[in-house]
Amino acid sequence: MLVKLGFWQLERAEEKQLLFDDYESQQIIEAKPLSSIKDLNATQHRFTYVSVSGEFQSTPVLLLDNKILDSTVGYNVLGFFHPDSAKLPVQLVNLGWIPAPKLRSDIPEIDLPKGNLTLTAYVYFPSQNELTRNSFEYATDNDSVRIQEAAPKALAREFNATISSHLLLLETPENIGWQRDWEPQVMKPEKHYGYATQWFSLAVACLVIFVIAVIKLNKQSKKEEETQ
Known part of the structure; x- marks a missing residue:
């Protein structure tokens, strides 16, 4: 035994x-247009470095709960990004980490970047778990929604949208979003x-x-x- x-x-x-190798291998190559990749899947495209143009949907703003950075509890900020290319569905983009307020009852109000943007990002495949209704907590005074897991199928159903099965971990532009370090947290x-x-x-x-x-x-x- x-x-x-x-x-x-x-x-x-x-x-x-292998996970770290996949991440490191993407640090030395140019971003591929997301629309040029066919059959995007977790086996072949983990941490693939991509580029995509479009704009963020202003609401809702998703706050992925219980994300810890430097021993501080906070959220990852996720937004729905509408690509210019008609070939692509709505992309779920992780824009980085923010610290949580002192009071659990306070759900931060976040403004997503406006206007047409060209993003570079790493492709990440989250779980496809089925979430319960209790996994979504809507703020009473703003458009933020606290979520317990970034499960695309459940999010698509909750918000009645067609969403990609992957997340995009934002790399550039560096002047938008929040603190981020995408090295595998394992x-x-x-x-x-x-x-x-x-x-x-x-x-x-x-x-x-x-x-x-x-x-x-x-x-x-x-x-x-x-x-x-």
Whole structure:
């Protein structure tokens, strides 16, 4: 069991390394027009660097809950972006992080960028979980909506819109949006390797204890036989 857990951690480390590799590989290439990519999918296009022109829908503004940056709780600000290209559906764009107000009852009022813009962004595929009605909390005094998960299918149903199955993590223009760092926010491969080492070490320790115990039992059996 311990050896199996060790190999499982090695598999997880490999998965995380591929995730970081996918992200790093996109830092050195030019953005591809989003409309030029066919059959966009999570397997081939994770963190693909793209460009798209259009404008933000002014409302609603979505606030993705429980996002922590530098030990401070806040929100990721998401907006609906309407591309100029008729080929593309509405894009859900993550514009970055803002700190949460002190009072949980306060839902911040946010103004999205106006006018026609050309964005560069990383393609990100969120979960497709089904959300309950309680996953949406509408502000009483502004157009913000607090959400618990950025699940495109559920958002499309809630807001009666055709939305892409991915998110765009905004990179440029740098003068719009809020604080952002899109490096994968997951446990790094090094930690998984550390856990694997611990499991394998425990397996070795158990094996050593087992061998010592067997040797002692054999010696004890021989002594009992000699006394008889």
